[in-house]
Amino acid sequence: DPDDFDFGGNAIGALVQYPASDGRVRDFRALCERAHGAGALVTAATDLLALALLTPPGEWGADIAVGNSQRFGVPLGYGGPHAAFYATRDQYKRLLPGRIIGVSKDGAGRPGLRMALGTREQHIRREKATSNICTAQVLLAVCAGMYAAWHGPDGIERIAEHVHGQTRRLAAALKGFGYRLRHDAFFDTLAVETDAATARTIHKAAVKRGINLRALTKQTVGVALDETVTDADLADLVAVFGLGRDAAVPADAPAAIPPALARTSRYLTHPVFRRYHSETEMLRYLKKLEDRDLSLTSAMIPLGSCTLKLNSTTEMIPITWAEFGAIHPFAPRGQAKGYAELFRQLGEWLNEITGLAATSLQPNAGSQGEFSGLLVIRAYHKANGQAHRTTCLIPASAHGTNPASAVTAGMQVVVVNTDEHGAIDLADLRAKADEHKDTLGALMVTYPSTHGVFEDTILEVCRIVHERGGQVYLDGANLNALVGLCRPGDMGADVCHLNLHKTFCIPHGGGGPGMGPICVARHLAPFLPDHPVVRLGVGRRSCGTVSAAPWGSPSILPISWAYIRMMGRDGLTEATKMAILSANYVARRLHGHIELLYSGTTGLVGHECILDTRPFKQSAGIEVIDIAKRLIDYGFHPPTVSFPVPGTLMVEPTESESKEELDRFCDALIAIRREILEIERGEADKENNLLKNAPHCLGDLLADEWTHPYSRERAAFPHPSTREHKVWPPVGRIDDAWGDRNLVCVCPPIEAYATASD
Numbered sequence: 001d002p003d004d005f006d007f008g009g010n011a012i013g014a015l016v017q018y019p020a021s022d023g024r025v026r027d028f029r030a031l032c033e034r035a036h037g038a039g040a041l042v043t044a045a046t047d048l049l050a051l052a053l054l055t056p057p058g059e060w061g062a063d064i065a066v067g068n069s070q071r072f073g074v075p076l077g078y079g080g081p082h083a084a085f086y087a088t089r090d091q092y093k094r095l096l097p098g099r100i101i102g103v104s105k106d107g108a109g110r111p112g113l114r115m116a117l118g119t120r121e122q123h124i125r126r127e128k129a130t131s132n133i134c135t136a137q138v139l140l141a142v143c144a145g146m147y148a149a150w151h152g153p154d155g156i157e158r159i160a161e162h163v164h165g166q167t168r169r170l171a172a173a174l175k176g177f178g179y180r181l182r183h184d185a186f187f188d189t190l191a192v193e194t195d196a197a198t199a200r201t202i203h204k205a206a207v208k209r210g211i212n213l214r215a216l217t218k219q220t221v222g223v224a225l226d227e228t229v230t231d232a233d234l235a236d237l238v239a240v241f242g243l244g245r246d247a248a249v250p251a252d253a254p255a256a257i258p259p260a261l262a263r264t265s266r267y268l269t270h271p272v273f274r275r276y277h278s279e280t281e282m283l284r285y286l287k288k289l290e291d292r293d294l295s296l297t298s299a300m301i302p303l304g305s306c307t308l309k310l311n312s313t314t315e316m317i318p319i320t321w322a323e324f325g326a327i328h329p330f331a332p333r334g335q336a337k338g339y340a341e342l343f344r345q346l347g348e349w350l351n352e353i354t355g356l357a358a359t360s361l362q363p364n365a366g367s368q369g370e371f372s373g374l375l376v377i378r379a380y381h382k383a384n385g386q387a388h389r390t391t392c393l394i395p396a397s398a399h400g401t402n403p404a405s406a407v408t409a410g411m412q413v414v415v416v417n418t419d420e421h422g423a424i425d426l427a428d429l430r431a432k433a434d435e436h437k438d439t440l441g442a443l444m445v446t447y448p449s450t451h452g453v454f455e456d457t458i459l460e461v462c463r464i465v466h467e468r469g470g471q472v473y474l475d476g477a478n479l480n481a482l483v484g485l486c487r488p489g490d491m492g493a494d495v496c497h498l499n500l501h502k503t504f505c506i507p508h509g510g511g512g513p514g515m516g517p518i519c520v521a522r523h524l525a526p527f528l529p530d531h532p533v534v535r536l537g538v539g540r541r542s543c544g545t546v547s548a549a550p551w552g553s554p555s556i557l558p559i560s561w562a563y564i565r566m567m568g569r570d571g572l573t574e575a576t577k578m579a580i581l582s583a584n585y586v587a588r589r590l591h592g593h594i595e596l597l598y599s600g601t602t603g604l605v606g607h608e609c610i611l612d613t614r615p616f617k618q619s620a621g622i623e624v625i626d627i628a629k630r631l632i633d634y635g636f637h638p639p640t641v642s643f644p645v646p647g648t649l650m651v652e653p654t655e656s657e658s659k660e661e662l663d664r665f666c667d668a669l670i671a672i673r674r675e676i677l678e679i680e681r682g683e684a685d686k687e688n689n690l691l692k693n694a695p696h697c698l699g700d701l702l703a704d705e706w707t708h709p710y711s712r713e714r715a716a717f718p719h720p721s722t723r724e725h726k727v728w729p730p731v732g733r734i735d736d737a738w739g740d741r742n743l744v745c746v747c748p749p750i751e752a753y754a755t756a757s758d
Helices: 029-037 090-095 122-128 138-176 196-208 231-242 279-291 313-320 337-354 366-383 402-408 426-435 458-467 522-527 554-590 615-620 624-633 659-680 712-716 736-741 750-757
Strands: 013-018 041-047 064-068 084-088 100-105 111-116 189-193 220-224 358-360 391-395 412-416 440-446 471-476 495-498 518-520 609-612 648-651
Touching: 013 029, 029 041, 084 090, 100 736, 111 736, 138 189, 138 231, 138 279, 196 220, 196 231, 313 554, 337 358, 337 495, 337 518, 337 554, 358 522, 366 402, 366 440, 366 471, 366 495, 366 518, 366 522, 391 402, 391 426, 402 412, 402 440, 412 426, 426 458, 440 458, 458 471, 518 522, 554 609, 554 659, 615 659, 624 648, 624 659
Parallel strands: 013 041, 041 064, 391 412, 391 440, 440 471, 471 495
Antiparallel strands: 064 084, 100 111, 189 220, 358 518, 495 518, 609 648
């Protein structure tokens, strides 16, 4: 009981619900005092809309607040995708997992947003990482943010008052019928006490009127309202509970939020939440932000290990349909038969593509798929009486999140070396597999590897691990190089996760949504994730639950379903071949200018290639980041920088790009190589040059003073195509070190940007 829980002993924290799932609103101030007195922290799981009327958790003592932003304009989507949030006190901000957008400045002092604390990321720290958070829900966060910007604090408060007012009116009507409410303090949810027989009758009456009510217990009916509930809906609910008795819905009802918990502080105080309240202004604001993004509508995005390919309109249309969007994740299964068929077909297709036996659609990201797959393996070992098998072998060529996922799953990471060609060192693998044979739980291998090569020895790699009692987890981040040509299951993989937002065309959304389903061999099927509310038929040996919704983010699954259905077997295979061909074309065109770091035994690469730019540091003082920034001047998003090998560029062109676009990209890199040559020859200054000062934004190019030894034209229009179309960077090069030292997790007022520009 929160009212008298003793925090003595080993308690490190408390998680409280505010409001609770059954609607209760309670004061946790005393609990926070006891927790803090014992050195524990308090986390509040909360509701953004409710906080428009309730005292925010930070004001009554909570240290962390978490929740879901779905209520801010995002469809239910049968469970997702939705953007979660967590907030914490300033003293804990550097302990936050995942990625933080902070404010820094460029060389001219202009403020700019950037991904802060990058050295904390699992891609850098690898086996030292403790968080595998990677794919987020950026697109959904943008939707929720724009909902808040459109309505502003006054509009959000009106919506909250409407929801709460309708709930109070319903509560008064139910009390008039003689029902007892479990709690008198609530925001939008009521727990209505009755007997089991009456509860069954109420549920049946509600279904006849097209209403789903929650069965909190056999005797307790849960009712939750939102802003869409009209007076007619209230009348229907009153009729359902009235069971034939007549009653009018009261015009008003007593307050249900205790005065001590009523919000008095302001919120959404940034000017952006008061400015864009007409359709014209909002449209222009959205367009202005869009124009600052370099997307696939402007140029290829060659980010290695990301697979940014075409998202066709036909695939995207179904996510706008209410039949997919307007369904609650816990709606009766009979109301979602279309989704059930989609899940069945998509699962069967993924099984066939991977050569495995069963699929779970529950993981919401590739990193969550990794975590889920390892939980399945651990559950399998435990069922066989070998719970001690917790050693996880991970090659240095594996995907960046693998070590962090293993640590998160409670495993101990042992790194396996790679040879001079970037492939797994078989001798080192055998030695470490032998050393840890008694505790070997799994090997996590990426195929083709993150070094951009196909492992010729993949069959032997799997055999070595299996013979020593381990399971093989194959990271499917690079499945775009396999589909239709070879299958993980045939190679010996026991588990494989798939990035539907890579290989199967769900948009990246600037960092999410994503989906990371896992496919497993038959002997692991009994250990797949299940769900405590909607049973998925896995059974008692399930590894547990990894997502709040039974099928992760169902409303974006029609995108992948449509992609596979329209492409068919032959189309998917052809796409794979083109992806591999494109990467090898880039590598060959750049030969003699920027060399490959790794290639296979045939001299070829997979669907991506690593370009070795490290020699330029010695010859001209040019770092890989200088080349990446200069590519922005050429109108391209830079490739992946310094991953998986520091000082290199990893390029993945995908099958979506034409030869003309590939040539334009290669021309840019070749031209940049010539610019480096000018530095090497002494024709350009080693510090004040085109690369060190890149990118060149309009603010600098149009300034009265120009202090560089090269022309503005060379800086701004390095390639003929940039005269036809170019996405201009809004700021110059960001000072990353300054941003890390002065981490700011909130946006400055709009006036700060204007002042910097002046």
